[in-house]
Amino acid sequence: MRTTGKATAVKAMMVAAAATGIALAGCSSADTSGSTASSGPSASTGTSAGSSTGTESGSAASCVVGNWRATGVAGTFNGNGVNGTLTGGAGVTVNITADGKTAVNFDKMDPINFNFAVAGGNVKGTGTYGGSVNGTVKTASGTSGTFEPIGNVDFGSVVVTVDLTSPTTARVADKVPLSQFVGSSAADTGNAIDPQPILRKGTFDCSGGTLKLGPPAGTTGIGTWTLEKA
Numbered sequence: 480m481r482t483t484g485k486a487t488a489v490k491a492m493m494v495a496a497a498a499t500g501i502a503l504a505g506c507s508s509a510d511t512s513g514s515t516a517s518s519g520p521s522a523s524t525g526t527s528a529g530s531s532t533g534t535e536s537g538s539a540a541s542c543v544v545g546n547w548r549a550t551g552v553a554g555t556f557n558g559n560g561v562n563g564t565l566t567g568g569a570g571v572t573v574n575i576t577a578d579g580k581t582a583v584n585f586d587k588m589d590p591i592n593f594n595f596a597v598a599g600g601n602v603k604g605t606g607t608y609g610g611s612v613n614g615t616v617k618t619a620s621g622t623s624g625t626f627e628p629i630g631n632v633d634f635g636s637v638v639v640t641v642d643l644t645s646p647t648t649a650r651v652a653d654k655v656p657l658s659q660f661v662g663s664s665a666a667d668t669g670n671a672i673d674p675q676p677i678l679r680k681g682t683f684d685c686s687g688g689t690l691k692l693g694p695p696a697g698t699t700g701i702g703t704w705t706l707e708k709a
Contacts (some may be wrong), residue, residue, distance in 0.1 A: 537579020537615035537629045542622050542685035547573040547706035552591060554671075554702030563595025565671050565702050567605070573677065573706060575616070579629065583677050584611040585637065593671035603645040606672045609654060610637040614678045626683040626692060632675070634658060639672060673701040 549571035555564055570588040575581045590605035614632035619625045634657050641652040641660075652660055661674060673679070677692060684691045693703035 537617045539575050539577055539579050539581075539616060540618045540620050540622070540624075540683070540685070541577075543575050543618055543626075543683055543690060544577050545575065546709040547575070547690055548709045549573070549588070549704055549706050551589075552702045552704045561595050561597050563593065563602075565591065565593050567592040568704070571608075571677070571704075571706075572709065579615045579617055580613075581616050581678060582611065582613050585609055585676075586611070590642075591671065595671075601645055602643070604641060604643040604651070606639060606641045608637055608639050608657070608676060612637055612678055616678070618683055622686070623684040624682065625680075625695075627680045628678055632678045634675060634678075637676075641672060671701075676701075677704055 548569075550569050551566060552568040553564075553566055567589050568591040572584045572587070573581065585608035588608060590607045592603075592605055594601065594603045596602075612632060612634050615629045617625075617627055617629050637657040638654040639652055639657050639660050640654055641650070643649045643651055657674060660672060680695060682693050682696055684693070688708040690706045690708075691703055692706070694701065
């Protein structure tokens with residue numbers, strides 16, 4: 480991972496905070512209603528396991544099918560000594576076909592803004608994905624329900640750039656493969672950088688020309704993506 484000297488100093492500060500019992504890796508984003516949560520996703524490799532590794536075919540509800548453009552992702556952190564917000568991320572494009580084939584492209588996305596308070600101070604910054612990821616999903620029928628990848632989803636071509644703006648200015652990651660941005664690096668951002676963006680197990684909700692992709696019902700997650708028909 481390519482880092483600056485300032486980034487190393489910030490990393491040391493965040494590790495020190497964690498050592499005093501501030502569980503940075505334990506925060507998360509809100510669900511679609513904006514309610515708060517206290518535990519985030521675990522660090523993972525660049526491959527997301529879906530519900531099946533066999534020959535099960537995908538399928539998407541009719542309201543999910545189409546070309547979509549994200550207007551943003553939103554979440555609220557509240558727990559384990561970390562409180563803050565997650566916003567931004569507009570511009571991601573998503574194409575979903577009737578047989579569940581899904582293509583996600585991050586190249587034109589706006590940065591995701593994270594802002595959280597920990598140990599009496601504020602940590603602010605941005606994260607931006609680049610590249611694309613393809614997979615197959617299976618959704619519930621109707622206008623809401625489960626949204627789940629079938630088989631494995633390889634995020635190997637997705638990269639992430641992360642800039643801290645407070646308490647100091649530092650580029651923590653510069654087009655680093657997403658699969659490498661786990662563990663302590665992800666904790667530096669309060670785990671605001673999802674290691675499996677969009678193509679992960681969760682829920683969907685369609686309303687008119689709007690599609691929302693959120694965490695599984697009754698669980699915590701890493702924010703809710705809102706998309707509009709392109």
